[in-house]
Amino acid sequence: MPKTSGLARAEPFLASERDAVYKAIFTRRDVRDQFLPEPVPDDVLKRLLEAAHHAPSVGFMQPWNFITIRSQPVRNRIADAFGRANDEAARMFPEERQSDYKALKLEGIRKAPLNICITCDRGRGGDVILGKTHNPNMDLYSTVCAVQNLWLAARVEGIGMGWVSIFHDADLKTILGIPERIEIVAYLCLGYVDELYERPELQVKGWNRRLPLDELIFEEGWRGKT
Structure with missing residues (x-):
């Protein structure tokens, strides 16, 4: 029998399917304090x-692992x-912004019924990996793609997700028994929500704003500040 190519026709999505994908993208939010107690x-x-x-994942290396955490003591x-x-982070900001920073809710670790730590095994696949030969960080970038997939899937399921980044990696590695050679990429809080901000929370609370897309698009080369 002849070998098959493994290819399938790249059919465009129906309009309703396309709209659903964009809805997930545009209504995704970083959730902090709206979690319901219902388990996932x-x-x-x-x-x-x-x-x-x-x-x-570059070179199909699949460098990720997923540590699920439900235990309240952990x-x-x-x-x-x-x-x-x-507390350390707050002191890094100018004094006039410290009170605004302290007023922000930046994590839902205790409230979210499910936490997930996503790691990157930088040694997976051996010493020479297709696509990583000239950019050694492609494994980290690939793992971030897994985070984004998870985030959009969570939105579709009606589950909120928040990315917590204010940690010393050594603390997390000690608590979760993560080997020193493994890179922590994301610590995530997940749970059902019944409300989401219409705009990003940090925009609603005046911490920052969304930059105009037209200012970020350059044609044929760099056009920004040097």
């Missing part, structure tokens, strides 16, 4: 992780580690 069912979690696992330890780092 195992079958839903599996769908979310399957979506993450189907993210593009989440309490992680929240305490966040609190210490967050």
